[in-house]
Amino acid sequence: MAVSAAPTPNPNAMKFQVGEPVGGPATFSAGNETDNELATELLALEDVLSVFMTADFVTITKSSSGSWDAITPEATQILESHFPG
Numbered sequence: 068m069a070v071s072a073a074p075t076p077n078p079n080a081m082k083f084q085v086g087e088p089v090g091g092p093a094t095f096s097a098g099n100e101t102d103n104e105l106a107t108e109l110l111a112l113e114d115v116l117s118v119f120m121t122a123d124f125v126t127i128t129k130s131s132s133g134s135w136d137a138i139t140p141e142a143t144q145i146l147e148s149h150f151p152g
Contacts, residue, residue, distance in 0.1 A: 069147065069152070070083055070084065070085050070086075070143045070146045070147050070150065071083070071084045072084075072139050072142075072143060075126065077128070079116075079128055079129050079130070079131055079133075080126055080127065080128045080129075081126065081127050081129075081135060081138070081139065081142075082124055082125075082126050083124060083125045083126070083127065083142060083143065083146055084123065084124045085123055085124060085125065085146055085150040086123055086150070086152060087123055087150055087152070088122070088123055089105075089120045089121070089122070089123060089124065089125055089150070090120055090121075091119070091120035091121040091122075092119070092120065092121035093106075093119070093120050093121070094117060094118070094119045094120075095107075095109075095110060095117065095118045095119075095120075096110075096116065096117045097110050097115060097116050097117065104149075105118075105120075105125075105145070105146075105149050106118045106120070108145045109125070109127060109142060109145055109146075112138055112141050112142060112145075113133070113137070113138075114129045114130045114132065114133025114134070114137075114138060115127055115128070115129055115133070115138060115142075116128050116129060116130055125146060127142055
């Protein structure tokens with residue numbers, strides 16, 4: 068299944084449906100070390116502040132100055148490499 072992105076009521080958060088269990092629930096924040104490889108890769112994206120994982124989706128929260136046009140394709144690529152379906 069391809070990863071699909073959907074807006075949330077918070078304009079600074081985007082839900083990425085991956086179609087298989089992602090673990091969690093767990094929240095990871097920029098500036099805090101983690102041994103979760105997926106969270107580390109997503110948090111390395113410019114303007115990403117936090118990553119929340121649960122069930123079969125990941126929610127990414129960005130800074131107010133960040134652009135979903137820049138973040139979404141990169142996050143989708145990272146997620147598809149971790150969850151190829």
